Amino acid sequence: MEFKNYINGKWVDGKNRFQTINPASEELLAEVAQAETSDVEAAVGAATEAFKSWRLVPAPLRGELLFKIGDILKQKKEDLARLLTQDMGKVISEARGDVQEAIDMAYFMGGEGRRMLGYTAPVEMPNKFGMAVRDPAGVVGLITPWNFPIAVPSWKIFPALVAGNTVIWKPSPETPAISAAFVQVFEEAGVPAGVFNLLLAPGAEVAKALVSHPEVRVLSFTGSTTTGRAIAESAARLNKKLSLEMGGKNAILVLDDANLELVTDATLWAAFGTTGQRCTAASRLIVQKGIAGKVKEALVERTRTLKLGNGLEETVEIGPVINKAALDRIHNYVQIGLQEGARALVGASVADVNGKGFFYSPTLFDGVRPGSTLEAEEIFGPVLAI
Structure with a gap:
């Protein structure tokens, strides 16, 4: 397979290429055209020009186009889910859910096309009245992660488009195949040239150029806290509107009167769903002493039975992590935990x-002691600290 960048309604090749591999098999999945900073200029130019006419399309008609995208996503759901699993590894049931979130978001935001309501307000001047109407901001730059490669972008793309903005999307270089396939749906639905643009590139240069470009008036980022802080600093210098969704270190609290079966089911899903690679993953379990022994015993028993493998197999429960670097980082955290005195009940190995x-x-x-590395830092892998 081969994928290219999408700029001004055309699929654009690049001087260089990079590859995406299936993390379950380490086999080559696709060759990808690599965007350069010059492509950022081209995309911004296309989005700026398209904004002049797109902003004037009545919001209900923009919403109808989103309904059409939702319909196409429904038709292609299984194919997209399977490509998603091959691109980043999550099990097929989760991949289907990822696509379904985009379907739901398309219909939800499509409906907002008929709810772009303003308001009137009383004013202190005689013979005057005040009113507010919604006005699109302009070119929106979106930077999204690989762990929910359709769901998270859909939360950003659809609201931006229905509100009359144009979009430049820079997804993670770990999931270029499913990202390009997602954009193909917009093309098939008839989104006008320049309204939606895609830039595929490893490294930080393209993202930095997008963040710092003066014509990109709104930015939305989902990813690491470190990167989000850097984007916030850059955006602030140009007074850009900014949305950030960053890391987490979430805890589940279990009291003595909790239902043990429910605790076990909920904890396994929260800790090991998406192989723990979620900012919403539960990586800490805080348990009252009265039930702690039973909870640990139940979790160990169930964890030992979890089936690892290629996410395309329906019976597999845990897929791979995204790449070798992530695998090494997770194992390093596990080693630090052992060195700091934590005790591994199960797992702790590649x-x-x-x-x-x-x-x-x-x-x-x-x-796991309060303040220790396992208790305090986001691991982004299938590791739960009790």
Whole structure:
């Protein structure tokens, strides 16, 4: 497979290419045209020009176009889900849910095309009245992660478009295949040239050029806290509107009267769903002493039975992590936890699944002290600290 950048309604090749591999098999999935900073200029130019006419399209008609996108996504749901799993590894049931979120968002925001309501307000001057109407901001730059490669972008793209803005999307270089396939849906639906643009590139240069471009008036970023802070600093210098969704270190609280079966089910999903690669993943379990022993026993028993493998197999429960660097980072955190005195109840090792792929055994730690590395830092992998 080959994928290109999408600028001004055309698929654009690049001087250089990069590759995306299936993290479950380490096999080449696609060759991808690499965007350069010059492509940022081209995309901004196209989006700026398209904004002049797109902003004047009545909002209900923009909403109808989103309904059409939702219909096409429904038709292509299974194909998109399977490509998503190949691109980043999550199990197929989760991939289907990822696509479904975009379908739901298309219909939800399509309806907003008929709810772009303003308001009137009383004023202190005689023979005057005040009113407010919604006005699009202009060119919107979106930077999104690989762990929800359709769902998260849909939360940003559809609201921006229905409100009359034009969009430049820079997805993660870890998921270029599914990103390009997502854009193909917009093209098929008839989104006008320049209204929606796609830039595919590894590294930070293209993203930095997008963030710092003076014609990009709104930015929305989902990713690491470190990167989000840097984007906030850059955006602030140009008074850009900015939305950030960054890291998390979430906890589940379990009291003595909790339902043990419910605790076990909920904790396994929260900790190991998407192989723990979510800012919403629960990486801490805070348990009252009266039920702690039973909770640990139940979690260890269930964790040992979780099936790792290629996410395209319907019976697989845990897929690979995104790449070798992530695998090494997770294992390094586990080693730090052991050095700091935490006790591994299960897992704590790289998993062998047919000798291929980037798999890590779901891991439970006991005796994790407040303030320790495992308790304080986001690991972004299948590791739960009790």
